[in-house]
Amino acid sequence: xxxxxxxxxxxxxxxxxxxxxxxxxxxxxxxxxxxxxxxxxxxxxxxxxxxxxxxxxxxxxxxxxxxxxxxxxxxxxxxxxxxxxxxxxxxxxxxxxxxxxxxxxxxxxxxxxxxxxxxxxxxxxxxxxxxxxxxxxxxxxxxxxxxxxxxxxxxxxxxxxxxxxxxxxxxxxxxxxxxxxxxxxxxxxxxxxxxxxxxxxxxxxxxxxxxxxxxxxxxxxxxxxxxxxxxxxxxxxxxxxxxxxxxxxxxxxxxxxxxxxxxxxxxxxxxxxxxxxxxxxxxxxxxxxxxxxxxxxxxxxxxxxxxxxxxxxxxxxxxxxxxxxxxxxxxxxxxxxxxxxxxxxxxxxxxxxxxxxxxxxxxxxxxxxxxxxxxxxxxxxxxxxxxxxxxxxxxxxxxxxxxxxxxxxxxxxxxx
Amino acid sequence: xxxxxxxxxxxxxxxxxxxxxxxxxxxxxxxxxxxxxxxxxxxxxxxxxxxxxxxxxxxxxxxxxxxxxxxxxxxxxxxxxxxxxxxxxxxxxxxxxxxxxxxxxxxxxxxxxxxxxxxxxxxxxxxxxxxxxxxxxxxxxxxxxxxxxxxxxxxxxxxxxxxxxxxxxxxxxxxxxxxxxxxxxxxxxxxxxxxxxxxxxxxxxxxxxxxxxx
Numbered sequence: 001x002x003x004x005x006x007x008x009x010x011x012x013x014x015x016x017x018x019x020x021x022x023x024x025x026x027x028x029x030x031x032x033x034x035x036x037x038x039x040x041x042x043x044x045x046x047x048x049x050x051x052x053x054x055x056x057x058x059x060x061x062x063x064x065x066x067x068x069x070x071x072x073x074x075x076x077x078x079x080x081x082x083x084x085x086x087x088x089x090x091x092x093x094x095x096x097x098x099x100x101x102x103x104x105x106x107x108x109x110x111x112x113x114x115x116x117x118x119x120x121x122x123x124x125x126x127x128x129x130x131x132x133x134x135x136x137x138x139x140x141x142x143x144x145x146x147x148x149x150x151x152x153x154x155x156x157x158x159x160x161x162x163x164x165x166x167x168x169x170x171x172x173x174x175x176x177x178x179x180x181x182x183x184x185x186x187x188x189x190x191x192x193x194x195x196x197x198x199x200x201x202x203x204x205x206x207x208x209x210x211x212x213x214x215x216x217x218x219x220x221x222x223x224x225x226x227x228x229x230x231x232x233x234x235x236x237x238x239x240x241x242x243x244x245x246x247x248x249x250x251x252x253x254x255x256x257x258x259x260x261x262x263x264x265x266x267x268x269x270x271x272x273x274x275x276x277x278x279x280x281x282x283x284x285x286x287x288x289x290x291x292x293x294x295x296x297x298x299x300x301x302x303x304x305x306x307x308x309x310x311x312x313x314x315x316x317x318x319x320x321x322x323x324x325x326x327x328x329x330x331x332x333x334x335x336x337x338x339x340x341x342x343x344x345x346x347x348x349x350x351x352x353x354x355x356x357x358x359x360x361x362x363x364x365x366x367x368x369x370x371x372x373x374x375x376x377x378x379x380x381x382x383x384x385x386x387x388x389x390x391x392x393x394x395x396x397x398x399x400x401x402x403x404x405x406x407x408x409x410x411x412x413x414x415x416x
Numbered sequence: 417x418x419x420x421x422x423x424x425x426x427x428x429x430x431x432x433x434x435x436x437x438x439x440x441x442x443x444x445x446x447x448x449x450x451x452x453x454x455x456x457x458x459x460x461x462x463x464x465x466x467x468x469x470x471x472x473x474x475x476x477x478x479x480x481x482x483x484x485x486x487x488x489x490x491x492x493x494x495x496x497x498x499x500x501x502x503x504x505x506x507x508x509x510x511x512x513x514x515x516x517x518x519x520x521x522x523x524x525x526x527x528x529x530x531x532x533x534x535x536x537x538x539x540x541x542x543x544x545x546x547x548x549x550x551x552x553x554x555x556x557x558x559x560x561x562x563x564x565x566x567x568x569x570x571x572x573x574x575x576x577x578x579x580x581x582x583x584x585x586x587x588x589x590x591x592x593x594x595x596x597x598x599x600x601x602x603x604x605x606x607x608x609x610x611x612x613x614x615x616x617x618x619x620x621x622x623x624x625x626x627x628x629x630x
Contacts (some may be wrong), residue, residue: 109465234500235425241527249438
C-alpha cells in the first residue's frame with residue numbers, strides 16, 4: 001500500500017471521466033466532422049479536433065509520467081505550414097494526432113476496465129473485512145438466520161464463519177495492489193505504443209535539425225574566413241603598402257636617408273613574410289592540401305606538430321569518402337587542441353580505423369578529464385557536426401581520469 | 417594639423433601614425449574603439465579625426481556611430497572615415513545632413529600618401545573627400561543612369577571629381593584643363609541635371625549625391 005499503489009489508483013480513477021467521457025466526446029466530434037465534410041466546415045473541424053487531441057496526448061503523457069512513473073518521450077512537433085489550406089492538410093495528416101485519437105478511443109473500454117478493477121476489489125475487500133462488525137450489529141430476523149450472504153444455502157451465521165469472510169476480505173485487499181498493477185500494464189503498453197515518438201517522422205525531424213545545423217555551420221565558417229582575411233592578411237598587406245609608401249617618400253628626397261630606407265624595407269619585408277604565413281595558416285584551416293592524399297598522411301602531419309607528443313595508429317585499408325575524411329580530420333584537430341589546451345595531458349593516443357563501414361577515430365589523453373559537452377569547449381558543436389552525417393561522438397571523461405573520445409562516422413554517407 | 421586616429425588593428429594604427437608624422441602632421445592620439453575616440457577628441461581637440469569603421473565590440477559599424485556622434489558634439493572637428501571595403505550606405509549616412517568637413521576613403525588609399533594627405537587637408541578646410549570607388553559605386557547604383565547619358569564624357573568625369581569633393585582648381589589640375597573650362601563644364605552639368613545652385617564645394621557634393629540617390 002505504498003504511494004505507488006495510491007498513484008496508480010488515482011490514475012485509474014482519473015481516467016474514468018478522462019477516458020470514457022472524453023472518448024465519447026471525441027467520437028461525437030469526429031462523427032459531426034465526418035457528416036459536415038459534405039460542407040466546407042467538416043474538414044477544418046476534424047483538423048481542429050486532431051490539434052486538440054495532439055495536445056491531449058501531451059496531457060496523457062504527463063499523467064502517465066506523474067502517476068505511473070512511465071516516462072514517454074515526446075513525439076516530434078508539428079512542422080510549420082505555409083498558408084491555411086496547407087495548415088489544415090498537415091493537421092489532417094498528422095500521424096501523432098491520429099495515434100492520440102486511437103489511444104483515446106481504446107481508452108474508453110480500457111478505462112472502464114481499469115476503474116472497475118480498481119474499485120470493485122477495494123469495495124469488496126473493505127466490505128468483507130468489516131463484515132463481522134456489522135453482522136453482529138444487524139438485528140436478528142425472526143425465523144431467519146443471522147447471515148451476511150449465502151453461498152449455496154451455506155449461511156455465514158456464526159462467528160468463525162464471519163471471520164472467514166473477514167479473512168477473505170483481507171486477502172482481497174492484500175491482493176488489490178497487484179490486481180491494479182496488472183490491469184495498468186495494459187495502460188502502459190497502450191501509452192508507450194501510441195503516445196511515443198513515431199519512428200519515421202522522428203527521422204525526418206532529426207534530419208531537419210541536423211540540416212539546419214549544417215547550414216548554420218557553413219555560414220559561420222564563411223564569416224570566420226572573411227573575418228580572418230580582413231583582420232589578418234588584408235591588414236598586413238595594407239600595412240605593407242604603408243611601409244613601402246614611406247620608403248618611396250624617403251627615396252624621393254634629395255637627402256636620402258639610406259639607413260632609414262633600409263630599416264623601412266626590412267620592416268616591409270618582414271610584414272610580407274608574416275602575411276604569407278598567415279595566409280598559409282588560413283588555408284590550412286579551410287582545407288589542408290595534404291588531406292587530398294588521405295586521412296593518414298594528414299593526421300600524421302597534424303600530430304607531428306603537437307605537444308605533448310601524440311602516438312598515432314592507423315588501420316585504413318580503404319579511403320572513406322572525401323567529405324568524411326574532411327569531417328574526421330577537423331574533428332581530430334579540434335579534439336587534439338582540446339586535449340592540449342584544456343587538459344594538461346602528457347600523452348595523447350590517436351587511432352583511426354575502419355570497422356564495419358564506419359570510420360572510427362579514438363583520441364585518448366591522460367589529462368585531467370572532466371570533458372563535458374555542455375562545458376563550452378566546442379564538444380557540443382562537434383557532436384552536432386558529426387550528427388549531420390549520422391555519425392556519433394562518445395565522450396568518456398571522468399574527472400581526474402583519462403579522457404577517451406570516440407568519433408564514429410559512416411565511411412560513405414547515405415544519399416552521397 | 418592635429419590628428420586623432422581610431423583604428424583597432426595595431427600595425428595599421430602604428431603605420432598610419434608614422435605616415436602622418438612623416439608628412440608633418442601631429443598625431444595627438446591613437447585609440448582602438450569608439451568610446452575612446454570621443455574621449456580623446458574631447459581631451460586633445462584635434463583638427464581631424466581619422467576613424468576606422470569596423471571597431472570593437474561588434475566590429476560592424478562602431479566607427480560610423482562614433483563619427484556621427486562626433487559630428488554632433490564637435491562639429492568643428494573634421495572626420496575622415498575609412499574602411500577596407502565600400503559600403504555606400506555608410507557614405508550616405510555620414511553625409512546625411514551636411515557634408516562639410518567629412519570624408520570616406522578606402523584603407524588602401526593610404527598607399528597613395530599624397531591623395532590621403534590631400535583628402536585630410538580638404539576635410540580640415542571644411543570640404544569633402546569621397547573615395548573615387550565610392551563615387552563609382554554611387555554612379556553605378558543610381559537609377560539616374562539615363563539622365564547621366566545626357567552628359568558628355570568630359571562632363572561625366574567632372575561630375576565624378578565634383579562628387580569626390582574636389583575644388584575646381586583641383587579638377588582642372590587632374591584633367592589638365594583650364595579653370596575656366598572646368599567652370600563651364602560645371603555650369604553645363606548643373607543645367608542639364610537640373611541641380612539646385614550650390615555656393616560651396618561641399619554643398620555641391622551633397623547636391624550631386626542627392627541627385628544620384630533619388
